[in-house]
Amino acid sequence: METKRFSKNDDGFTCVNCGFEVMPLGKTSRNHCPRCLCSLHVDVLPGDRANTCHGTLRPVRTFPDPKKGFVIHYKCDKCGEEGNNKAALKTSAKDTLPLEQYDDEELLIKLTKLY
Numbered sequence: 001m002e003t004k005r006f007s008k009n010d011d012g013f014t015c016v017n018c019g020f021e022v023m024p025l026g027k028t029s030r031n032h033c034p035r036c037l038c039s040l041h042v043d044v045l046p047g048d049r050a051n052t053c054h055g056t057l058r059p060v061r062t063f064p065d066p067k068k069g070f071v072i073h074y075k076c077d078k079c080g081e082e083g084n085n086k087a088a089l090k091t092s093a094k095d096t097l098p099l100e101q102y103d104d105e106e107l108l109i110k111l112t113k114l115y
Contacts, residue, residue, distance in 0.1 A: 016040055016056055023101050025088055032072065034088060034103045041076045053079045062087065062111040070108045
């Protein structure tokens with residue numbers, strides 16, 4: 001049986017790093033805080049919530065991608081695993097969440113300068 005590579009899991013959550021109340025994104029799996037960009041290391045495959053590490057994934061740097069906008073590169077502060085995730089940006093008038101629910105573009109740019 002083939003394992004799905006992506007499971008939609010768009011629940012809201014409270015950021016473990018800064019305490020911000022993160023709302024569901026509405027179009028894909030929400031997995032990081034838009035304010036500090038931190039995430040909880042809970043997935044093996046996107047959205048599966050099958051990882052038992054539960055360390056904090058901290059943004060190390062970001063880089064621009066012509067198709068995805070910004071990509072955030074993370075490193076887990078518990079197990080050291082690294083990975084990438086697409087930034088959640090307001091891209092059209094159809095994106096109707098409050099602005100603070102979209103990723104902090106100033107922080108994304110600041111982290112790009114580290115790359």
